[in-house]
Amino acid sequence: MNFLEERIVKDGIIKPGNVLKVDSFLNHQMDIDLLEEIGREFKRRFAGKNINKVMTIEASGIGIAAFVAREFHVPMVFAKKSKSINIEGEMYVAEVESFTHKNKNQVIVSKKFLGPGDHVLIIDDFLANGCALQGLVSIAESSGATVEGLGIVIEKGFQIGGKVIRNLGYQLESLAIVDAMDPDAGTVTFRPQ
Amino acid sequence: MNFLEERIVKDGIIKPGNVLKVDSFLNHQMDIDLLEEIGREFKRRFAGKNINKVMTIEASGIGIAAFVAREFHVPMVFAKKSKSINIEGEMYVAEVESFTHKNKNQVIVSKKFLGPGDHVLIIDDFLANGCALQGLVSIAESSGATVEGLGIVIEKGFQIGGKVIRNLGYQLESLAIVDAMDPDAGTVTFRPQ
Numbered sequence: 440m441n442f443l444e445e446r447i448v449k450d451g452i453i454k455p456g457n458v459l460k461v462d463s464f465l466n467h468q469m470d471i472d473l474l475e476e477i478g479r480e481f482k483r484r485f486a487g488k489n490i491n492k493v494m495t496i497e498a499s500g501i502g503i504a505a506f507v508a509r510e511f512h513v514p515m516v517f518a519k520k521s522k523s524i525n526i527e528g529e530m531y532v533a534e535v536e537s538f539t540h541k542n543k544n545q546v547i548v549s550k551k552f553l554g555p556g557d558h559v560l561i562i563d564d565f566l567a568n569g570c571a572l573q574g575l576v577s578i579a580e581s582s583g584a585t586v587e588g589l590g591i592v593i594e595k596g597f598q599i600g601g602k603v604i605r606n607l608g609y610q611l612e613s614l615a616i617v618d619a620m621d622p623d624a625g626t627v628t629f630r631p632q
Numbered sequence: 633m634n635f636l637e638e639r640i641v642k643d644g645i646i647k648p649g650n651v652l653k654v655d656s657f658l659n660h661q662m663d664i665d666l667l668e669e670i671g672r673e674f675k676r677r678f679a680g681k682n683i684n685k686v687m688t689i690e691a692s693g694i695g696i697a698a699f700v701a702r703e704f705h706v707p708m709v710f711a712k713k714s715k716s717i718n719i720e721g722e723m724y725v726a727e728v729e730s731f732t733h734k735n736k737n738q739v740i741v742s743k744k745f746l747g748p749g750d751h752v753l754i755i756d757d758f759l760a761n762g763c764a765l766q767g768l769v770s771i772a773e774s775s776g777a778t779v780e781g782l783g784i785v786i787e788k789g790f791q792i793g794g795k796v797i798r799n800l801g802y803q804l805e806s807l808a809i810v811d812a813m814d815p816d817a818g819t820v821t822f823r824p825q
Contacts, residue, residue: 462742462744462745463745467742467745468707468709468744468745469701469708469709471698471707497690498694498710498712502694502695502698502710505667505698505699508664509664509668513664514662514664515664516660516661516662517695519660519691549660549661552656552661
């Protein structure tokens with residue numbers, strides 16, 4: 440097990456319905472030492488790539504992406520979730536339909552901060568069905584930027600999101616891929632990497 | 633001028649209606665070196681305080697608070713904005729009424745991550761009327777934690793938020809206090825500190 444898998448085993452809480460709670464260290468309370476270690480690990484996994492910008496989506500991706508950007512010594516841009524657009528023209532917009540909730544959301548990034556010269560590493564905390572992540576890819580591609588890769592902290596390997604992104608040909612690195620969870624036994628099965 | 637005031641003069645954009653846009657370096661695209669410098673400056677200003685937790689609110693506070701927490705070597709907790717509560721009992725909740733928009737929002741923090749033993753430094757990017765910040769103070773106080781201080785990156789000194797917090801007796805440190813903006817001349821007047 441790597442450092443993240445060990446932390447999930449130690450402090451993650453498994454709930455019925457394939458819910459994995461990591462809010463004590465990742466997405467409500469944040470362990471800063473862990474964020475730094477995550478940053479270093481993504482730097483290692485994307486070491487050969489010429490990355491000049493890290494991109495994520497609010498809210499819980501921001502802390503993680505900031506420490507990844509620190510390792511690459513590049514700026515970080517976070518996409519905003521928006522219900523309505525009155526900023527048409529100045530923004531890249533992706534309409535994202537939720538698999539789970541059946542509703543639509545808009546994800547927006549200012550055109551000032553992304554363009555054809557950019558080589559982007561996309562970062563997020565969780566990947567399940569991957570709706571938000573697909574929106575980020577769509578925005579990066581439509582800006583003319585190159586998506587150099589995607590880094591996810593925890594992927595739910597039994598959901599579709601990871602497959603979709605890998606099928607599209609992107610380098611997707613997930614620090615932990617959860618293939619199964621047993622809420623009664625309190626156990627998590629990780630995919631060997 | 634300090635490093636932040638210099639950066640505002642260099643890259644901030646002043647728009648009519650007392651709007652100061654800092655989205656190229658602080659709250660959409662983030663300059664990580666600047667975040668680190670902000671973290672160090674808050675460490676200096678609250679050096680005498682016994683802080684064991686940094687607290688902020690999603691979304692744009694998260695990146696800043698993470699680097700402040702790094703300096704103090706403590707965890708960071710970010711409050712979530714919520715429209716509805718079905719998590720009653722497990723959460724501290726503050727009802728926050730917006731001065732500007734007349735609507736109400738809920739700000740929530742899990743009871744697992746805040747309590748009487750905590751000495752909290754509250755961090756946010758902007759302070760204007762201070763609705764969100766008052767919600768954070770309310771949550772921290774109702775948890776029994778001690779609010780050791782509040783650190784703001786940019787305070788709009790001509791709005792009420794800063795006065796309210798200082799009148800309540802808290803140590804509020806704002807790295808830049810904007811007393812006036814002139815959109816025609818493109819100038820910002822900072823309060824001497």
